[in-house]
Amino acid sequence: MQVVSIGSCLVQPAEPTWNGPMPLTEFDQSGYLAHVRTIYFYRPSETWLTQKKTIYRTVRNSLSRILVHFYPLAGRLRWLNGARLVLECNGKGVQLIEAEVDADLDDILGDLTPSPDLRLLSPPINYKYPIEETPLVFVQLTYFKCGGIALSFSISDAVVDGQSALHFVSEWANLSRGDSLRNPPFLDRKLLRAGDPPSAKPRFEHKQFDTPPLLLGESSCENESNKETVDAMMKLTKIQVEKLKNEANRTSPYIYNDRVFTRYEAIAAHIWRCACRARGHLYEQPTGLAVCVDIRNRVQPPLPRKYFGNAIVDVIATGCSGDLVTRPLGYAASRIREAINEVSNDFVHSSLDYLKNLKDFSGVQDIHPTNTNQGPFYGNPNLGVISWMTLPVYSLDFGWGKEIYMIPGTHASDGDSMILPGHDGDGSVVVALCLQADRMDDFKKFFYQDI
Known part of the structure; x- marks a missing residue:
């Protein structure tokens, strides 16, 4: 072309x-x-x-x-x-x-x-x-x-x-x-700023900033990040989504505060487990899953509904690949829920204080879409799962009719993934995923085989 x-x-x-x-x-x-x-x-x-x-x-x-x-x-x-x-x-x-x-x-x-x-x-x-x-x-x-x-x-x-x-x-x-x-x-972005001066000692641990990414038995991520990647878009019907959600909630000992696991938590847990299997991890391999949490309604007072800027916090769910794969789906979902539950008003402001206290931001930045050696890296054995399930991603009409298809923008790095609502509004979802080329076929096999 x-x-x-x-x-x-x-x-x-x-x-x-x-x-x-x-x-x-x-x-x-x-x-x-x-x-x-x-x-x-x-x-x-x-x-x-x-x-x-x-x-x-x-x-x-x-x-x-x-x-x-x-x-x-x-x-x-x-x-x-x-x-x-x-x-x-x-x-x-x-x-x-x-x-x-x-x-x-x-x-x-x-x-x-x-x-x-x-x-x-x-x-x-x-x-x-x-x-x-x-x-x-x-x-x-x-x-x-x-x-x-x-x-x-x-x-x-x-x-x-x-x-x-x-x-x-x-x-x-x-x-x-x-x-x-x-x-x-x-x-006005003043509503989401660190204190002046910021708190000298943040009230929480912020491993999304200060902990090196989990690695695949090596001293750096260079070998993994240089491998060829491919993209895929995989559809889950409404019935398949409900099946995953029911399966996650069937293991009730892992449910927090009597709240059932959400669609996002169940689907993200499924993606996490399939990635561990497709990547062929050893049982004891540590792995992390990055979750983007919208904080517009988690801070006090809540941000205005149309606040224009970045109002998300990354948190990292961690686990052992063997535990994630062998235990019920609800276990992986519980690890994700535990990370999301960290994000309170105090956690958000502690994160802001932590960042403002940094003398140099370069260690927490990724300024190039293909430079995975700089800033956070969520490739093998890690991944990130972003949710756009509740966002108005479709019906974009500029005067010549609505779109017939849309391709979301992932970062095109190994382990980047996104969950979108199905285009027809029928309760289905689409998982957009970037993964190492030699792992994608196995991922797809496990993705549908386990539902």
């Missing part, structure tokens, strides 16, 4: 916006700081198909108008001492690329199995370029021979989390259709 760029421009806010430095929270500046990619596929109506430039103008003009309300995304990051960052709101704009591909939409989607070629539908981002000159948002509009289109978004994870990114994209689609802004973003 060959994708040819036919145009590129910087899209700036349609009206003057506030300019100046916007301090970022400690959560914004730690963890994964590169761009996260999502691709939507459309079959516009016959009216739209004959008017490529109409589609492009619609995208460009509505993007310019939505940036008036979400103006931080039109700015640039800037390094401070100690690998800290500040967001310069300067209206420089986001990158919009127009491209063509020598293929039909059906040829690309095929059996809906992710292909490395699909990454060509998102613009390449050069992370060797100065961060002060790198846009926070890249958008690529790609035309297929059949008249179908792909619209991809790559948005900096240093500025927003998944919920905030989808808020931006949803409101952009509303404006593109001619609707008005429904929910303005809450842009």
Whole structure:
């Protein structure tokens, strides 16, 4: 597949916006700081198909108008001492690329199995370029021979989390259709800052920051992180989801506080166990599972509903591979529940204090999507499972109809996974997973065999 760029421009806010430095929270500046990619596929109506430039103008003009309300995304990051960052709101704009591909939409989607070629539908981002000159948002509009289109978004994870990114994209689609802004973003990040001065001694252990990743019997993760990876998207029907949830809850001794395990806990536990088996771990192999916990309603007072930024905390569930595989599913789910239960208001503020006390942030940052030797590493024997099950990931209509398919943006590293709602709203879910190539077939076998 060959994708040819036919145009590129910087899209700036349609009206003057506030300019100046916007301090970022400690959560914004730690963890994964590169761009996260999502691709939507459309079959516009016959009216739209004959008017490529109409589609492009619609995208460009509505993007310019939505940036008036979400103006931080039109700015640039800037390094401070100690690998800290500040967001310069300067209206420089986001990158919009127009491209063509020598293929039909059906040829690309095929059996809906992710292909490395699909990454060509998102613009390449050069992370060797100065961060002060790198846009926070890249958008690529790609035309297929059949008249179908792909619209991809790559948005900096240093500025927003998944919920905030989808808020931006949803409101952009509303404006593109001619609707008005429904929910303005809450842009003040002072509500989620460490104390000044921070507590000298955090009240909790923060192994997600200060503990080296569990390794596969080696002194570094270099060998594992250099292995070839592949992507897969695996569907679970509503019946299969319920079966996993019931199986996790059937082992009642592991249930905490009489609360049944959630869909996420049951599915994540299943993914964890299957990964341990597919990777061929020894019984005594330690393994960790990273969980992203939304803290909007866990802090006191709760954050505004449309808080715009990173409002998630990573916690690590740990276990022994042999125990996870041989014990009932409820055991693995209980390890995940135990990690999630740590996240209280006090834990969140202790995390902020811990980070603010760091003299240098570089040890808690991953600034390049393929550089797994820097910052946290969740490859073999570890993994991460993000949930988008409750987020509005579908029905994104820019004026030419809703998408026919969507590919989520994982970090393309071994062990990255995401759980999404099924596209048809029938209670099914889709698990998007990146795993070492020589482990994927075994994973798929165990994934369905054990249900």
